[in-house]
Amino acid sequence: MTDLLILLGVVLGIIAISKVVSVLDMVATAKGENSYMPNARENRFQARLMPGFLIAYFGFIVWQLVAWGDRMLPVSASEHGEIVDELMNITWIVITPVFVFTHILLFYFAWKYAYDKNRKAAYISHDNKLEILWTAIPATVLLILVLYGLSVWNEITTPLTAEDDKIEIELYARQFDWTARYPGEDGKFGKANVRLIEGVNMLGLDSTDANASDDKYVKAEFYLPVNKDVQFYFRAQDVIHSAFMPHFRAQMNCVPGMTTLFKFKPIKTTAEMKEITGDPDFEYYLLCNKICGAAHYNMKMEIKVVSEEDYNKWLSEQKEFLAVEVNEPAEVEATPQTDSTQTKVGESTQLSMLN
Ligand SMILES: [Cu+2]
Numbered sequence: 235m236t237d238l239l240i241l242l243g244v245v246l247g248i249i250a251i252s253k254v255v256s257v258l259d260m261v262a263t264a265k266g267e268n269s270y271m272p273n274a275r276e277n278r279f280q281a282r283l284m285p286g287f288l289i290a291y292f293g294f295i296v297w298q299l300v301a302w303g304d305r306m307l308p309v310s311a312s313e314h315g316e317i318v319d320e321l322m323n324i325t326w327i328v329i330t331p332v333f334v335f336t337h338i339l340l341f342y343f344a345w346k347y348a349y350d351k352n353r354k355a356a357y358i359s360h361d362n363k364l365e366i367l368w369t370a371i372p373a374t375v376l377l378i379l380v381l382y383g384l385s386v387w388n389e390i391t392t393p394l395t396a397e398d399d400k401i402e403i404e405l406y407a408r409q410f411d412w413t414a415r416y417p418g419e420d421g422k423f424g425k426a427n428v429r430l431i432e433g434v435n436m437l438g439l440d441s442t443d444a445n446a447s448d449d450k451y452v453k454a455e456f457y458l459p460v461n462k463d464v465q466f467y468f469r470a471q472d473v474i475h476s477a478f479m480p481h482f483r484a485q486m487n488c489v490p491g492m493t494t495l496f497k498f499k500p501i502k503t504t505a506e507m508k509e510i511t512g513d514p515d516f517e518y519y520l521l522c523n524k525i526c527g528a529a530h531y532n533m534k535m536e537i538k539v540v541s542e543e544d545y546n547k548w549l550s551e552q553k554e555f556l557a558v559e560v561n562e563p564a565e566v567e568a569t570p571q572t573d574s575t576q577t578k579v580g581e582s583t584q585l586s587m588l589n
Pocket residue numbers: 407408409410474475476522523524525526530533
């Protein structure tokens with residue numbers, strides 16, 4: 235009810251203001267003044283605001299850089315991240331001077347060529363040379379930047395092959411947490427199906443699949459060995475999430491019903507990064523970067539990058555799936571599916587492409 239009253243007040247306010255303006259307009263017309271043509275004094279004042287705005291605007295940008303510059307991400311902790319940062323820096327180097335130059339011209343001209351009754355504007359209907367110049371130069375520069383960006387994109391998104399020396403991890407997203415799964419001794423992920431999700435089997439691993447029995451999964455944090463390629467597989471249980479690992483310059487959507495991929499090679503351990511940032515509490519994080527619901531802000535998981543030795547030791551201490559839970563898929567399958575969304579997702583969540 236109060237909302238309705240506020241809305242009514244706003245609408246009536248707007249009507250009242252428009253009435254006042256139209257009355258003032260009529261008064262000006264009656265006096266013989268054209269209210270749409272500002273007088274010379276007001277015009278000069280407006281013109282002077284232009285360079286004033288320019289200075290305040292650039293001043294604010296510089297102030298932000300000084301005040302918040304240290305909030306930028308630290309150096310990249312992954313191999314491809316260095317290439318991404320280089321691409322970003324080159325783009326900045328190209329566009330910053332153009333941005334500054336064109337904005338100076340924009341506000342300078344608005345000030346210099348403010349209306350003057352003693353000056354007559356030059357009339358140029360068309361200039362082919364000029365048209366070609368200001369089309370060709372930006373087009374060429376953009377083409378180079380786009381092609382360079384595409385080649386970097388292709389390089390970082392090509393999945394690792396079977397021959398590559400790598401570890402594999404599946405990141406499973408759901409409202410509102412992450413689970414990381416390692417394939418275990420056999421190096422193969424077991425099949426999973428959303429219909430088998432029950433109790434502690436939150437990934438719906440199929441216990442009848444031999445590959446699943448030694449799979450390991452962790453929730454609080456997950457480990458990566460330094461200087462080793464990691465192939466990630468992303469899945470989601472309910473809605474679209476996005477796996478964001480900013481320190482590694484990595485981000486990939488997690489989509490229900492399909493598996494998405496991303497790979498990277500960590501090059502700095504957590505301990506090294508604590509030293510680089512000068513922050514003894516520094517940790518790598520996996521965050522959700524897709525607004526997926528009420529607790530989205532809290533959907534994160536710690537990542538520890540350690541030596542391969544420490545990684546192997548940690549992994550060997552994690553429990554295998556079979557030791558955690560054995561369920562009966564046949565029984566679960568027989569239960570009637572009442573939740574239509576779960577059924578639909580389950581249809582295509584088989585991880586067959588990994589085997
Ligand atoms: Cu999410």
